Amino acid sequence: MKKLFYLFLFISLTISCTQVKDIAYLQNPETGLTNISQGVFDAKIKPKDILSITVVSSEPEASRRYNLLMPQPQGMMGLTNQSTLQTYLVDNDGNINFPVFGTLQVKDLTTNELKTKISEKLAPFFTGEMPVVTIRIVNYTVNILGEVNRPGKYESTNERLTIFEGLALANDMTIYGKRNNVKVLRADPNGNVNIYTLDLNDKNVFNSPAFFLEQNDVVYVEPNQSRANSSKYGAAETFRISTMSVFISLATMAVTIFGITKYN
Numbered sequence: 001m002k003k004l005f006y007l008f009l010f011i012s013l014t015i016s017c018t019q020v021k022d023i024a025y026l027q028n029p030e031t032g033l034t035n036i037s038q039g040v041f042d043a044k045i046k047p048k049d050i051l052s053i054t055v056v057s058s059e060p061e062a063s064r065r066y067n068l069l070m071p072q073p074q075g076m077m078g079l080t081n082q083s084t085l086q087t088y089l090v091d092n093d094g095n096i097n098f099p100v101f102g103t104l105q106v107k108d109l110t111t112n113e114l115k116t117k118i119s120e121k122l123a124p125f126f127t128g129e130m131p132v133v134t135i136r137i138v139n140y141t142v143n144i145l146g147e148v149n150r151p152g153k154y155e156s157t158n159e160r161l162t163i164f165e166g167l168a169l170a171n172d173m174t175i176y177g178k179r180n181n182v183k184v185l186r187a188d189p190n191g192n193v194n195i196y197t198l199d200l201n202d203k204n205v206f207n208s209p210a211f212f213l214e215q216n217d218v219v220y221v222e223p224n225q226s227r228a229n230s231s232k233y234g235a236a237e238t239f240r241i242s243t244m245s246v247f248i249s250l251a252t253m254a255v256t257i258f259g260i261t262k263y264n
Contacts, residue, residue, distance in 0.1 A: 025200050041212040042110040043159045047189050050138040051088040057131035066099050087138055111135040142213045144170040146221035147177030161213045177221040184210035185218040
């Protein structure tokens with residue numbers, strides 16, 4: 001019976017280790033610094049992006065003409081004196097229509113590069129200090145679906161979001177999610193969809209083109225075999241099977257313990 005007990009203990013530990021292996025990220029990573037080959041990430045502007053662009057300076061009259069203002073209605077009594085800034089929609093050719101300067105090509109520029117481009121155009125029209133140009137990609141959101149605890153659309157407030165940060169926003173994967181087969185769907189300007197497969201168990205994920213999520217990416221976490229098997233049964237059947245498994249495990253443990261006690 002002692003041999004049976006040790007066999008049972010070995011099987012239990014093996015199952016536990018297998019479960020940990022299935023759900024752990026970055027298994028057996030090397031300690032120390034890991035370099036990301038693509039360097040510092042800066043999001044690039046794409047067609048259909050929505051941009052917020054503001055120009056502020058010590059010369060309000062000079063800078064006002066470069067800001068798109070939209071009056072806010074107040075009930076049925078007309079317009080208020082308060083205004084809000086309109087956003088810019090990047091067209092299919094990668095252009096926006098900017099006040100005074102007209103059409104500006106913004107596709108594939110980072111927000112810092114576009115800021116420099118606009119600042120250079122503004123320079124001749126300001127006699128004092130240069131205006132402050134602030135640019136944000138308003139629609140920097142990703143959709144996270146599949147075996148996560150809270151599927152949905154999530155926004156990046158700093159225009160930088162890694163796959164791990166995205167999963168954290170979705171309250172992490174469930175235990176049924178495949179860590180080694182996460183899909184990232186990314187549409188290019190031509191309407192083609194690129195599909196990247198990420199193995200979150202491997203540290204090489206840091207150098208994947210999809211490690212940094214881009215605006216409008218879709219992350220899909222595929223269910224593992226346990227989830228697929230359980231989907232074949234209804235909730236009642238699954239509960240009964242789970243209950244029977246617990247009772248069988250308890251009975252086996254009881255027989256083992258009593259057997260060891262008897263022979264000792």
